[in-house]
Amino acid sequence: MNRVIKKTVSNVCALKIPRKYFCSSEVMKVDGSTSILPSNEHEKKPIINKIIPEYDIAIVGGGMVGMALACFLASTPMTKQLSVAIIDSNPALGSGLCIKKEDPPDPRVSTVTPASISYLQDAGAWKYVEQNRHAYFKKMQVWDYTGFGYARYDSRDVNKDFLGCVAENKVLHSALLSCIKDSDFKTTFYPLKLTSMNLNSNSMSKVEENSPSKEPLSAQGHSSKLQLSDGSNIYAKLVVGADGGKSRVRELAGFKTTGWNYSQNAIICTVEHTSDNHCAWQRFLPTGPIALLPMGDKFSNIVWTMSPTDSKNRTSITEEMFLKDVNSALDYGYGPHPTSSSLGTRDMFSWLKMDASLSANEFFEIPPKAIRLASERMVFPLSLRHANSYASKHVVLIGDAAHTIHPLAGQGVNLGFGDAFTLSRIIAEGVALGSDIGEVNLLKKYEAERKPANVTMMAILDGFQKAYSIDFGPLNFLRAAAFNGANHISPLKRSIISYASGENKLPIFF
Numbered sequence: 151m152n153r154v155i156k157k158t159v160s161n162v163c164a165l166k167i168p169r170k171y172f173c174s175s176e177v178m179k180v181d182g183s184t185s186i187l188p189s190n191e192h193e194k195k196p197i198i199n200k201i202i203p204e205y206d207i208a209i210v211g212g213g214m215v216g217m218a219l220a221c222f223l224a225s226t227p228m229t230k231q232l233s234v235a236i237i238d239s240n241p242a243l244g245s246g247l248c249i250k251k252e253d254p255p256d257p258r259v260s261t262v263t264p265a266s267i268s269y270l271q272d273a274g275a276w277k278y279v280e281q282n283r284h285a286y287f288k289k290m291q292v293w294d295y296t297g298f299g300y301a302r303y304d305s306r307d308v309n310k311d312f313l314g315c316v317a318e319n320k321v322l323h324s325a326l327l328s329c330i331k332d333s334d335f336k337t338t339f340y341p342l343k344l345t346s347m348n349l350n351s352n353s354m355s356k357v358e359e360n361s362p363s364k365e366p367l368s369a370q371g372h373s374s375k376l377q378l379s380d381g382s383n384i385y386a387k388l389v390v391g392a393d394g395g396k397s398r399v400r401e402l403a404g405f406k407t408t409g410w411n412y413s414q415n416a417i418i419c420t421v422e423h424t425s426d427n428h429c430a431w432q433r434f435l436p437t438g439p440i441a442l443l444p445m446g447d448k449f450s451n452i453v454w455t456m457s458p459t460d461s462k463n464r465t466s467i468t469e470e471m472f473l474k475d476v477n478s479a480l481d482y483g484y485g486p487h488p489t490s491s492s493l494g495t496r497d498m499f500s501w502l503k504m505d506a507s508l509s510a511n512e513f514f515e516i517p518p519k520a521i522r523l524a525s526e527r528m529v530f531p532l533s534l535r536h537a538n539s540y541a542s543k544h545v546v547l548i549g550d551a552a553h554t555i556h557p558l559a560g561q562g563v564n565l566g567f568g569d570a571f572t573l574s575r576i577i578a579e580g581v582a583l584g585s586d587i588g589e590v591n592l593l594k595k596y597e598a599e600r601k602p603a604n605v606t607m608m609a610i611l612d613g614f615q616k617a618y619s620i621d622f623g624p625l626n627f628l629r630a631a632a633f634n635g636a637n638h639i640s641p642l643k644r645s646i647i648s649y650a651s652g653e654n655k656l657p658i659f660f
């Protein structure tokens with residue numbers, strides 16, 4: 151009998167039913183999906199004893215990074231036994247995102263680095279991405295409006311199959327969700343928001359006030375109490391703030407931040423070409439960078455940084471005018487095409503060329519023209535924000551809750567995946583040693599590992615942003631020399647590719 155009850159409970163858990171919906175003696179009727187269908191009988195009976203559920207981990211925010219953490223925990227033997235609550239009011243989490251390959255492309259995409267792909271492959275999530283639209287790219291071209299220089303990168307320079315992969319955010323999100331659903335991980339989704347939090351509250355009283363007779367679920371006394379937007383509460387030994395740039399967890403836990411707004415917006419949208427685009431293109435304009443990223447099926451994504459006034463104008467002009475602006479910004483607009491002989495750079499760097507990379511002699515190319523706007527134009531204000539600390543007792547920050555960066559190098563979610571991967575490993579170490587997973591010394595190990603990596607990337611991108619927002623003769627020359635150096639000095643080129651791919655080693659000369 152005991153075994154039957156245990157089995158029923160574990161099946162219910164696997165189907166991700168919030169525990170607040172069931173009492174120990176009642177059986178739930180479930181339709182086999184993640185939605186909760188209490189039986190009619192159950193509905194008629196009032197719930198007398200409302201037990202406050204307790205979890206090992208509460209992940210606040212089920213965006214790409216929060217879901218990646220759940221996936222990594224689900225795929226690690228040491229952590230797959232942990233009970234996890236995911237709190238997010240995003241309806242996609244409750245209903246499950248149903249994506250079809252022929253759906254119109256989403257304007258929100260991410261360039262996923264080889265390092266992130268390998269984390270997601272190991273966790274079993276990447277195969278779901280590959281079932282939907284995505285585009286691996288082997289080549290990249292970066293240049294600026296002055297016409298002085300350009301750099302081309304090729305995955306063969308570093309003996310890799312690709313430099314990265316562009317996938318729609320909804321594809322990544324649904325892949326992570328599918329991976330969790332297909333595992334037997336004990337995850338419970340709360341389609342709610344976190345409203346308040348009491349870190350390290352005493353879990354001896356894990357029963358709501360109106361249920362005096364029920365014993366607490368456990369009496370370990372090391373949990374935090376989270377209040378959700380419907381007034382209900384849950385307990386968790388560890389609260390993970392994965393709730394994005396305006397993190398409520400960060401605010402409630404009192405983590406201070408450093409940062410600034412860039413007074414720049416990014417317009418993002420999807421455009422269509424006459425044939426497939428296989429290269430990632432980025433041109434630095436005096437107003438900010440424009441990127442054209444391959445998405446597969448003849449689509450590309452535009453990420454175009456500009457002043458708030460320009461972004462307002464460019465989202466209100468006609469499709470025809472907008473496409474004309476895009477095609478001009480990626481061609482002769484703002485300045486001439488660079489040529490390989492500009493600045494005589496081949497000769498300038500010849501003494502440093504230990505062995506020429508394959509792409510060093512490639513000529514500058516003009517990106518494919520956009521012929522149709524295939525999505526709405528969305529605008530995002532850009533800012534840099536960094537939490538001064540990522541961890542304290544019972545609470546930790548990951549992803550944009552810990553750091554928000556400029557999207558010019560497409561690294562934001564990749565840093566977040568790195569956080570999620572490292573945190574899952576540190577939690578596994580804690581479990582293996584029998585430590586309290588909310589213990590601050592354990593969580594500080596995560597911070598010590600991730601903070602230098604995130605701060606370095608933020609500093610480099612902020613430097614780029616500033617270097618390219620100044621239009622000044624000598625600086626233009628230096629920038630062009632940097633492009634050409636990056637194009638012709640093979641060791642530098644390789645280390646830039648490796649760093650941008652998610653390897654932790656810094657590019658030489660930085």
Ligand SMILES: Cc1cc2nc3c(=O)[nH]c(=O)nc-3n(C[C@H](O)[C@H](O)[C@H](O)COP(=O)(O)OP(=O)(O)OC[C@H]3O[C@@H](n4cnc5c(N)ncnc54)[C@H](O)[C@@H]3O)c2cc1C
Pocket residue numbers: 210211212213214215216237238239240259260261262342343344345392393394395397398416418453530548549550551557559560561562563564565566
């Ligand atoms: C224009 C643009 C282009 C970008 N391009 C790239 C790219 O190419 N590559 C790349 O790596 N990165 C890119 N980024 C960055 C990337 O999109 C972010 O780093 C990433 O989305 C962060 O994920 P996250 O899960 O940490 O946060 P979010 O995506 O912000 O998710 C946070 C989640 O928390 C939930 N939430 C918020 N508050 C609460 C609450 N109180 N209670 C419960 N839940 C809550 C929200 O509903 C949301 O689902 C780009 C960003 C921008 C703006």
